[in-house]
Amino acid sequence: MFRPLALFLGLRYTRAERSNRFISLISLISMVGLTLGVAVLITVLSVMNGFDRELKTRILGMVPQATVSAPEIITDWSLLAEEIKKDPEVKAVAPFIELQGMLTANGQVAGIMVTGIEPEYEKNVSIIGEHMVEGSIDTLKSGDFTIVLGESMLQSLGLQVGDKVTLVLPEASPSPAGVIPRFKRFTVSGVFNISREVDNLVAFIPMEDAAKLLRLPSGAQGVRMKLNNIFKAPDAAQRAANIAPTMLYPNDWTQTHGNLFGAIQMEKAMVGLLLFLIILVAAFNIVSSLVMLVTDKKADIAILKTFGASPKLITQVFMVQGVVIGVIGTVAGTILGVFFALTIGQILGWVNQTFALHLFDAYFINYLPSQLRWLDVLIITSTSFLLSFLATIYPARRAAKIQPAQTLRYE
DSSP states (O other), X not given: OOOOHHHHHHHHHHHSOOSOHHHHHHHHHHHHHHHHHHHHHHHHHHHHHHHHHHIIIIIHHHSOSEEEXXXXXXXXXXXXXXXXXXXXXXXXEEEEEEEEEEEEETTEEEEEEEEEEXXXXXXXXXXXXXXXXXXXXXXXXXXXXXXEEEHHHHHHHTOOTXXXXXXXXXXXXXXXXXXXXXXXXXXXXXXXXXXXXXHHHEEEEEHHHHHHHTTOOSSEEEEEEEESOGGGHHHHHHHHHTTSSSOOEEEEHHHHTHHHHHHHXXXXXXXXXXXXXXXXXXXXXXXXXXXXXXXXXXXXXXHHHHTTOOHHHHHHHHHHHHHHHHHHHHHHHHHHHHHHHXXXXXXXXXXXXXXXXXXXXXSSSSSOOOOOOHHHHHHHHHHHHHHHHHHHHHHHHHHHTOOHHHHHTXX
């Protein structure tokens, strides 16, 4: 079978046992370093992609992506919603009324952001319907004074579905006994589980009941939008605010949760840069190992040149050796990285549960998300191959410049 001479000699040098074990050790360290660098970079970027995905689907699935609200109640909110929905960036709309208060039950008190909704519209702009543990948001019917709570809030208040909970508003009402806070008892009709932050802060009641509680006429405080592209939320909110002749105030997720999203993007960039240095160090190790190999093989190179080997052939021989190290290290690292990227969530979940380490208490989700993106894998492997190839150029050119007469004089 025909094989180019440079490839044959390069592979022969790679397989042969070297007299200098230190050079072999440096080559092995280079290969292992490249493997670990590629594997860790793929795994960590997949985890960061997972956090990015969870932020978009869970947090931004519940937090309004874009809204317009008015200082007074919007009685004809359906007409406004239809006009907003004509925007090509708007996927769905839903009315809302927001109020802040405290929930109290069984001697426990907790602050809460309550949103009055219309269930048939809310299901189109929110993921709450997909994450109901008990009950349904369809149980939120006007006049029943029912409430849907997060699972964490339900547990902290010691409640179950069907129990009563009191919502206390920060507004005072005069009475024969003096000024007392405004409050209303609600029946828990559903439970959702999205994330700890959302479960502890958000609750839903019928929009008509919210209006009655605030002593407002029937209508909506604003309109919430679900967008095709969340990064165009500021422009979409501003366009919606310009529709009505009355004053409307635009708002979007970049103002409420933009810092969290920006932090994840910054962490992904910085962690990727730092881990990329591992691959760079492994590439420098390839340079050092090949330089020492060239020094060790000066006599062999001189003999090859004496037999008529050209500088180009010598260059190719040592480039083959460096590329073999790069290919093996990169392929092994890619396989290892893809494996861990696909299983890291299950592995750490098992470790966390087995040893009760509470690894995810500081995060907005109770597991480690991971999303493997093949574009990231392609970029990482291509960069690793390129650095491995570039690392062979200097040692190979140095080998090609060896003079046979001067080298063999001392052999």
